[in-house]
Amino acid sequence: GPLYPTSGTVSSAIDDGSSPQITLLRPFFYFGRTYNSIYVNHNGHLTFTGPLSEFTSQRFPQRIRDIIAPFWTDLDNRGNGQIYYNQYTSGTVLQQATQDINQYFPGLNFNANWVFVATWYEVAYYPTSGTRTTVQAVLISGGQYSFVLMNYGIIASTTLSIQAGYDTIGSTHYYVLPGSFTSAASGSNSNFRLGSNVNEPGRWAFRTDHGSTGCTFNGKTAGYRRQLLLQPLCYISLQSCATVIGKARILTTMH
Template sequence: MRLSPVFQHLLVFISVLSLSRVQTTAEIFYPFGSAAGDTNNTAADDGSSSVIQLLSPFPFFGRTYQQIYVNNNGHLTFNQPSSAFVPYSFPARGSQDVIAGLWTDLDNRQRGVVSYHQYTSGNVLTRATQDINTHFPNLNFTASWVFVATWDKVAYFSSTNTETSFQVILIADSNFSFILMNYGEIAVTGHPVQAGYDTINSTHYIVINGSNSGSSISNLRNSSNVGVSGRWAFRVDGGLQISEVNPTSSTTTVSTAILPVTAKPAPAIFYPFGSTAGDKSNPFDDDGSSSVIQLLSPFPFFGRTYQQIYVNNNGHLTFDKPSSLYTPYSFPANRSQDIIAGLWTNLNNNVRGVISYQQYTDGNVLTRASQDINTHFPNLTSNASWVFVATWDKVAYFNFSSTETSFQVVLISDGNFSFILINYGDIAVTEHPVQAGYDTVNSTDYFVIPESNNGSIISNLRNSSNVNVTGRWVFRVDSGQHNISKETETTNSTVIGFRVRIKSFLDLTNSTNTNTVLQQIKREMVKYGLPNSIELKLRKVQRINP
């Protein structure tokens, strides 16, 4: 006999530990909306502005434009409007120049406003001048014209409850021209997406990392190529060009984009490392590891406490034994070991780079760790008594000796609480399998850093964060993070309510069954970027006949 499915509604409240202040849209967005005197596009699916005559010529890779169109589907064109809601992939080698803030199937009839404004004087020009001279410090630039196009809380087609916000800003003086792209909240989508720019015949193009995957574009607000979360900046007048070749791609991609010249050294977020910090170095050995490292303080890790650790050359830490694995398994693996992966992949310090480690029980490093933890977890009072720093400095990938990848894994403990900081510097793209985050015995707790399992976009790790510090990911890993007391729940957590419709043969009025389902929901949410510290609490079950 075939059972009829039961449709039930679950109203679930999620408690998420608040790690830091979330950057608001206004911090990087230029003025927009009615208060800024914007002109609004017509609310029309796949519509566009009428032709906009520019108050100043805009040079764009060898062509100079006097007009522009703001298209509702998230892109700008110059010669004619575009109703295209399915973006083509860059490089398209087509017959038009296009600038895509986020080209996808948007619908401002249902929700949101698409608007634009141009400036030839005032505070916006002052701000643009400051921004360009910050991002491109070797130019003596004074903005004479700024054009701001904004998509404010616009819905996706057939998804009226979604909201997506971003800006495309054109900036010029008599010699130079630039694009800024600012990203606010970006909803995930199943529609095709594309962000960047493409020119006639694709002589110049850029695809913003991760912007062609609708399931990961929510991370755009945390990404950057100029160290400002949510902002991408490009010089587009066609001056001195930097050629970018991806040596690991099966199809060599050449982009002659003008990029900011502010190449970053090892970031300020890195803890001291190397010979000057007194580090011990791993052997120069492909797939090698450190010898066993006896910890100067026990380290609690999700219910187990460790007295030793191994730093493995391929980018991960293990506790019980060293690991020579160069191909990472996917988290959650439901295996029999605890593992912390800064960037687990096929690295080779036998060719380039140094892998080193050091532990501290006093001094400035403990002071810094205490400050960091109390900043990222403001509702805890923690004084670090032990810090372990493992650093992969400019290490090459196997078979790609010219590549350099740098990151750190920092373990911190005060005797009660324990934490992991993962700091990212320059991360080269790779075709090798990759994985970053952590996994525990039987995967009772695990975390995959978003986009860290895609080697073609991991260079964006240095711009990503879960604590609003560019390049840093922070996790509390003692077992206590799952137990938020009722007394502190309202101050230590953010409570979010949402409704879930579930097709199930289980009786969800039974507490055992509901706990099973809630754990399954939690695992799925963690896979898409929420921390393991979330708590799911059932508020209501409503049974509905099929």
């Protein structure tokens, strides 16, 4: 499946809680800003400058903060499930990350030197409902490049609103996974789990350094400066990539 290893430090069992401040073993470049620490928040998101307990998911673009949200909703890890986080600077996880990124973003000759994995493993929806949902955020860096993977395991059904994607200060860059804030977000037919922007169901990949992002089609990388230009195209096809050339928008379907 799409998941990276689910292991590491276990965050405390606190509803709407967060990990302590985690010092990163390598700096992480995120759309023009450099971060040396991170927080794994129990409600399905990562933040950099402080913890975030907010359990009501907010629609991107928010324009408020740098946030990576594979599954922002009201989760509760007091009953079942664990929230793990781990960092890698050597070994097979780096090899896997290097291979994945070079497949999704060819031509960069990328070499991962650091991987951070946060896993919400079989965590319940509030309040200790006994449901089991597994999602993951993977941060990858090497040289001047940085990337985020969002990986999806089994997603329990819920009527809660769910936001998946990322946002930045001022929303100069943001992305909303298709299906967010709809019934297609959860359950066995979740678009997060069945869909992909890299032709691998349950995995979504993004380049996050210096505002240059790309998506792959037919072995070539299409770059676009601002995710918000892509936004109207996200909902046209699950297997689509968008190339933005000036103000012209060209939709290219992956095969």
